[in-house]
Amino acid sequence: MNSSLLLSAATFIYALASVFYIGSFSFKKQAFARLGFWVIVIGLVANTCGILLRWLESYQMGYGHAPFSNMYESLVFFSWTAAALYVFVEFKYKESIIGVFVSPLIFLGIAYASFDPSITSKITPLIPALKSNWLIAHVITCFLGYAGFALAFGFSFMYFIKPKDAGTISLFAKLPEWDVIDELTYQMIVFGFLFLTIGIITGSVWANSAWGKYWSWDPKETWSLITWFIYAIFLHLRLMRGWHGKNLAVVSIIGFLGVLFTYFGVNFFLSGLHSYA
C-alpha cells in the first residue's frame, strides 16, 4: 500500500459520489444523494490516509516535509479541504442535494492531479524557499479559503438551474428553498473570506522573512488580492446594499473565477516568485 494508490482510490470514490449526486438530481431519487454522502465520506477517509501516508513516505525518503510542496500535492489537498468542508455543511444543514455541483468539483481537483501528465506525483525534496514553519499555516489557511469559495460556487450554480416559479414542474429534483441556498452561499463566502484573509496575511509575513518584503506585487500576490477584492465587493453588496439571489450569485461565480486564476492561471500564464503551486 502506498500513498499514490490510496489517492487514486480516493479519485475514483469521489467520481462515484458525483455519479450518485448527479443521478439523484436527474432521476429525482433522494436515496441516491444519501448514498452519495456516505461515498464522499469514504473518499474523504481515503484522501486523508493518502495525505498522511505521503507525509510519512517523505520522511522515509529522508526529505521529511508536509505534503504541500507542489502542484500535485496542492490539488490533492484542495480536494481534501473541499470534501471535508462539504461533509461538515451537509451534516449541519441536512440538505443532501446541494452536493450536486460540489461533488464534481471535489472529483475534478484530485482527478486533475492524477491525470495531467505534466503534473508529477513524485515526492521531491523541499527547495530552500519553502523550508519554513509558515508553509503549513499558509497552505492550510489558503486552501480552507479556496474550499469555502468552491462550495459557494457550487451553491450559486443552483440559481441558474432551479426554476424561479415554485409551481413549475421541474425536470430535476427539488432543490432547497431560495433562502437556504442564499444563506449557504453567504456562509461559505464568509468562511472563505476569513481564511483567504489569513492565508494572504500568513503568506505576507512569510514573504517578509524569505524575500525581505511583505508585499512585492508578485502576480500570485496581486491575484489573491484581486480575489479578495471581489469577495469584499460581494459582502458589501449583500450586507449593505441588500443584494441577493441571482445577481449576487453572479458575483460569487466571478469570485471563483478569480480563485481559479490565482490558483492555476498565474502559474500557467504569468511568471513570478510563487512558481511551486
Added chain:
Amino acid sequence: MKQKDSFADQIWMFFASVKLTVYTLVLLALTSIIGTVLLQNGSPEAYIRLYGPGLYNMIQVLHLDRMYQAWWFLLLMVVLCVNIVVCSIDRLSATWKIIFPKNISVNPRRFENVKNRQQFECHLPMDRVAQQAKQVLAARAAGKVIEKTGETGLFVYAEKGRWSRLGVYVVHASVLMLLAGALIGSALGFKANLRLDEGQTADTVFNAYTRLPIKLPFTVRCNDFQVKFYDTGAPDEFKSSLTILENNQESFTEDILVNHPLRYKGINIFQASYGATTPDEAVFEITDNKTGTVETHTIKNAGAVPLPSGAGSFIFEGFLPHYNFNGHNLGEAFIGRLDTTNGNNVQIVLPTRFPTFDKMRKGRFTVEVKSWDHAYYTGLQVTKDPGVPFVYTGFLLMIIGCWVTFFVSHQSVCIGLEQAGSGNTRVWVAGRANRNAQSTNLTVKKLVKELKDVSGK
C-alpha cells in the same frame, strides 16, 4: 419637508456611500490585473521590444510600467481610505448608541413575528415558571437577565454580543493601519542589493531601484558561502556566514539562510542569490602539440607561467560565471592569455564544462583547466522597513475584526409568560440577532427544551 442638501452635505454623502466603496473596489480589482500581465519596472528598451514605440508612449503616459506606484492607482487607494473614514464616522454614532445605550429597553412586541418563536403550556403557576426561566436564561446568556411585567403577563429577557457590532469598524481601521504602514515603509525604508565575495566587507549598499548608495550603521563581512544540493541535483540550502563589524570591532557572527535573515539595528539582511566568482588559484594543463610535451601548473589569479620549450608564457587572467558563446550560455569559464615569443598574443576562454574546448582553436598550445577551488559570492538583499510593525498590527486587527464581524452576533432572547387558567402557564420563547440567525434558532430550541425539562413537561 425635506431640506435641500448643501454642497458640503452632498460631498459628505458621496464619500459615505457604499456605492463608492463598491465602485472603488471594482476599479482596484480591474486595474490591478494590468500590472500582472504587463512587464513592471522594465527598461525602456524592453518595453519597445515587447510592445513597440507607440504602445510604449501610452505605457509611459499612464505610468503602467510602475502601475502600483502610479498616481492614479494611489489615488484609488486614497479614495478608499477617505470612503472608509467618512463612512465610519457617519455610522459610528448610531452604532455607538446601540452598543452603549443609556438603559436597555425591552420591547416584547419585537419578538412577536419572529420565525423561530415557539409556544407551549406547562402545568405550573406563573411565578414558579418565571423563576425557572430566569435560571435557564442566566445560564445561557452572558449579560444580566431583565424582568419586565407587561399587560398580559411577565417577560424575561437577556442578550449578548452587543459589542460585536464594533467588529466591522475594526476591519476598516485595519485597512487604514496597513496602508499607513505601507506609506511609512515607502517613505523611510529601502530595499537594496549587496554582492559580497567570500572574505569581502562592505558598509554601503545600493538601492535596488534608484541605484543610489546607502550607508549602513555597521559593516558586514561575508566569511563563507556554502551551497548544498540534494542527490537529485535540486538545491537544498544556501548559507552565508556573516560577521557584523562596528568601529572596526567584530560584534557577532551569524549564518543566514533563505527564510532565516539577519536582523540588526532595523536593517534586515536576506539570502537572495549566489554565484561563482574568480578562484584564487587553479591547476592548468598545457600541451605543446608540436613536441607532445604536457605540463601541469598551479597558477594564482593574475599569475603567469612559462610555456614549454621557452616559447613564451601563459597568464591566468580571469573568470566568467556565465560564458556566452554564440548565444549559448556555456557556464563557468576561465580566461587565459597565450603570449608567445613569436609575437602571437591571444586571449583564450576555457569553459570548465567542456575540457577539450581549447582544442578547437587548433593552436600550437592547448590549455585545459584540471581543477580549482570553487569560490562564491553571496547575493544579499538588504532592507529597512519601519512600517512593518504597523502592517503587522493591521494584520492582527483584520483577522480579529473579520472573526468578530462574521462569527459573533448581537443576540437577544425573550421568554414571555401568561396565566392560562387552572394554575397553568402559557410560555413562548423567541430570539433575534443582527446576523447568524442559524445560531439564534438553535439557542431558542435549546431554551425550549430546557424549560420543558425543568417544568416537568
